[in-house]
Amino acid sequence: MKSYNLSMRFITNSKNNFSIPVYGLGTWLMGGDKMRNPDNDDERDIGAIKMHIDSGVRFIFTAENYAEGHTEEIVGRAIKDYERESLMIATAVKRLNGGYDKFVKSANECLDRLGLDYVDVLFHHARDLETPIKETARALNTMVEEGKAKNIAVSNYSKESLEEMMEHSKYPIVINQVHYNLRVRGPEITGLRNFCRENDVILQAYRPLMLGGLVEVGKYKILDEIAEKYDRTSAQIALNWIYSQGVAMVATTHSAEHLKDNLEALTWKMEKEDLEKLTEEFPDQVEMDEVVGILQ
Numbered sequence: 028m029k030s031y032n033l034s035m036r037f038i039t040n041s042k043n044n045f046s047i048p049v050y051g052l053g054t055w056l057m058g059g060d061k062m063r064n065p066d067n068d069d070e071r072d073i074g075a076i077k078m079h080i081d082s083g084v085r086f087i088f089t090a091e092n093y094a095e096g097h098t099e100e101i102v103g104r105a106i107k108d109y110e111r112e113s114l115m116i117a118t119a120v121k122r123l124n125g126g127y128d129k130f131v132k133s134a135n136e137c138l139d140r141l142g143l144d145y146v147d148v149l150f151h152h153a154r155d156l157e158t159p160i161k162e163t164a165r166a167l168n169t170m171v172e173e174g175k176a177k178n179i180a181v182s183n184y185s186k187e188s189l190e191e192m193m194e195h196s197k198y199p200i201v202i203n204q205v206h207y208n209l210r211v212r213g214p215e216i217t218g219l220r221n222f223c224r225e226n227d228v229i230l231q232a233y234r235p236l237m238l239g240g241l242v243e244v245g246k247y248k249i250l251d252e253i254a255e256k257y258d259r260t261s262a263q264i265a266l267n268w269i270y271s272q273g274v275a276m277v278a279t280t281h282s283a284e285h286l287k288d289n290l291e292a293l294t295w296k297m298e299k300e301d302l303e304k305l306t307e308e309f310p311d312q313v314e315m316d317e318v319v320g321i322l323q
C-alpha cells in the first residue's frame with residue numbers, strides 16, 4: 028500500500044511548538060472492550076497497527092482501560108520492530124486514577140505493558156471528579172520530570188477543567204482529546220474549541236466517524252450530496268470537515284481500503300460554502316456526547 032507522507036499535515040501549537048499529525052490511530056476494541064477478550068485475534072490487531080505505520084501513520088493512541096491493559100501490550104508488540112523515534116506513542120491513565128500515587132503507578136504500568144521507557148504523550152483519560160485537578164497535574168509533572176512522558180495531555184476535559192489543569196501543570200498541556208464530529212458539537216458549543224485555539228492546546232477529535240455512523244450512504248442527504256459533488260466518500264467528507272476546523276483526529280480501521288480513504292481525505296480542500304453548510308445544516312447535532320465521556 029502507498030505510504031502517505033503526512034509530514035505536511037501536522038497541526039502545530041504556535042507557542043510551545045508541539046506538533047502532531049492530523050490523523051492518528053486509535054486502538055479501542057483491539058484486544059477486547061473494557062474487558063479483555065480471551066478469544067481476541069491479537070495478530071489481526073497487530074496487523075492493523077502495522078498497516079497504519081507502513082502507510083505513514085505516526086501517532087498511535089491507546090489507554091490503560093482498553094481491554095484491561097491488553098491493548099497496550101498489543102501496541103507494544105506491533106511497534107517493537109519500528110524505529111522508536113519515528114513514532115508518537117500516546118497512552119491514557121484512566122479517569123479514576125487521577126490521584127497522585129495511583130496516577131504515577133498506573134502510568135509506570137502503562138509503560139511496562141507497552142515495553143517503552145517513555146511515551147510521547149501521556150493523557151489523563153477524563154477528569155476524576157473525586158480528586159482535585161492539582162493532584163493529577165502534580166503526577167503529570169512527575170512523569171515529565173522522570174523522563175517518562177515527553178508531553179502531557181488530557182481528554183474529555185471541559186474548558187473550565189482544562190484551564191484549571193493548565194494553571195497547575197508546570198508543563199504545557201498539549202492536547203485535549205474529545206468527542207467531536209459532524210454530529211457531536213459539544214467542543215464548539217461550550218467554547219472549548221476556541222479556548223484551545225487561543226491557548227495553544229491542540230483539539231484532537233475522537234470518534235471522527237461516529238463509530239462508522241457517518242459513512243452510510245443514504246443516511247444523511249447533505250453528506251451524500253457533498254460526497255457526490257467532490258467524487259469522495261462520506262467518510263472523507265466527515266474527516267475533511269474536522270481537519271478544516273484546525274482539529275486533529277484519532278480514528279480506527281482494520282481495512283486497508285478504509286485507511287486509504289481516510290488518509291486521502293486530508294489531501295484536498297473543500298469549498299468554504301460546503302464547509303459552512305455542513306457546520307450549520309448537518310442534522311441530528313448534539314451538544315454533548317451521547318455515547319461516552321461527557322466533557323467535564
Ligand SMILES: NC(=O)c1ccc[n+]([C@@H]2O[C@H](COP(=O)([O-])OP(=O)(O)OC[C@H]3O[C@@H](n4cnc5c(N)ncnc54)[C@H](OP(=O)(O)O)[C@@H]3O)[C@@H](O)[C@H]2O)c1
Pocket residue numbers: 052053054055056088089152182183204205232233234235236237238239240242262263277278279280281282284285286288289319320
Ligand atoms: N478519549 C476517549 O474518551 C475516547 C473515547 C472514544 C474513542 N476514543 C479513541 O478514538 C478512536 C477512534 O474512535 P472510534 O474507533 O470509536 O470511532 P471512529 O474512528 O469514528 O469509527 C470507527 C469505525 O468506522 C469504520 N471506518 C473507519 N474508516 C472508514 C471508512 N473510510 N469507511 C467506512 N467505515 C470506516 C471502522 O470499521 P472498519 O474497521 O471496518 O473500517 C470502525 O467500525 C478509538 O479507537 C479510541 O482510541 C477515545
